[in-house]
Amino acid sequence: MEDLRDKYEVVIGLEVHAQLKTKSKIFAPDGCEFGKDPNSETSPITLGMPGVLPVLNKEAVNMGILTGLALNCEIPERCKFDRKQYFYPDLPKGYQISQYDEPICVNGYLNVKGKRIGITRAHLEEDAGKLVHAGADGLAGSSYSLVDLNRAGTPLLEIVSEPDMRSSEEARNYMEELRNIVRYIGVCDGNLEEGSMRCDANISIMPKGSKEFGTRAEIKNVNSFSALQRAIEYEIDRQIEIVEEGGKVVQETRLWDDNARETKSMRGKEDAHDYRYFPEPDLMPLKISREWVEEIRAKMPELPQAKRERYMSLGLSEYDASVIVEQMGLALFFDEVLKLGASPKIAVNFIMGEIAAYLKETKLEINETKLTPENLVELISLIEKNTISNNIGKQIIVDMMKDGSKASEIVEKRGLSQISDTGAIKEIAQKVCDANPAQVTAYKNGKVQLLGFFVGQVMKETKGRANPKAVNEILKEILG
DSSP states (O other): OHHHHTTEEEEEEEEEEEEOOOSBOSSSSSBOOTTOOTTOSOOTTTTTOTTOOOOOOHHHHHHHHHHHHHTTOBOOSEEOOEEEEOOOTTOTTSEEEEOOSSOSEEEEEEEETTEEEEEEEEEEEEOOOEEEEESOOGGGOOSEEEEEOSSTTOEEEEEEEOSOBOSHHHHHHHHHHHHHHHHHTTSOOOOTTTTSEEEEEEEEEEETTOOSOOOOEEEEEEOSHHHHHHHHHHHHHHHHHHHHTTOOOOOEEEEEETTTTEEEEEEEOOOGGGGTOEEOTTSOOEEOOHHHHHHHHTTOOOOHHHHHHHHHHTTOOHHHHHHHHHSHHHHHHHHHHHHTTOOHHHHHHHIIIIIHHHHHHHTOOGGGSSOOHHHHHHHHHHHHTTSSOHHHHHHHHHHHHHHOOOHHHHHHHHTOOOBOOHHHHHHHHHHHHHHOHHHHHHHHTTOGGGHHHHHHHHHHHTTTOBOHHHHHHHHHHHHO
């Protein structure tokens, strides 16, 4: 299949649904908190009862504008809502209030690892509910389904990309950057596992050099970045196999089964006319003044790309900067450390080293530990003043994360202050040399790499407390 792939170019576009972090639903007063008892977050409006009217949630509009600005979109002066007609058991009204031909955001783009990916539009809409499949019926699986309408009416922003991606890796990079952005601007928590951010992938293939796109298939049920890549890779191979065997790819919606690692046909792909869109008669078109847009723009926080570039200007590698930015809690913690005047180099060494290892081992976020920015800055200060060595700092940082201890308290309690007294170090260094005559002879005969052995022995004798620079200088003097 790898050889066959060389004959084709892959075309990928993503439709990403971001669940907005409003306190109430987009057209109803009921809450939309995740994890509540089934059907406990509903109202007559959510249930689509006769005679009820939708009322637009202004905060959802604010979040839509903010996201559009973060994605370099134009915010039209007018947008409107439409009814999208389709029947599904978890859609109480029998239609979804969405936006069709006049969305809130248009003509944007995102630069991802040097590639510009166009964003056609981003539009506001309400979410549907959720079917919970239960029971058992032999090999068929579930024998009945229950409906939970807590999610129905939750505000969504659907972000539709241009078909500009050409590999599963590019699609994953785009999706990860998009999640970073919505998290940093505070409009969505980006939890794919909880369904607060969902992705549908449109995939087609065409012969290399062709200017005409092939027939696309839409892949649904993708709930992780790795699943997105796997689904795209599978679908590419499936479509190539069909074409190579003389068949034609049909336009359809397919579901990704991550356990079986394959896509399965769900239904024929609908076009816009299938939904019989018409303007929502119970909502007036929305006018968005330029003053409103600029008021929201003024509240824009630092975006991930700008944060990465700032970190790199401080001397961080591109890799380190990207890893820190990817974990928003870690980036905000790092920013606080920098504000307190700590050395970026020493701080990032701790964050990417001992702190990252501890967080990975314990599966915690940085704000779930007891380490404060102030305590880390104090630890760095003790190292810079040569009060303790860097190795001692690495030894005590875990305790600081576990119990919130101050570095100075641990150092005093355990007697960990660095030994900088050259007389004391010289005495210990001489003792080490006397105990290892063979190595001394080898060193003097040209095996200078043994200096590291002697340094290690002195550090062992002093339990890591000796000043490494002083140890090196003294040993060189003794060994000649």
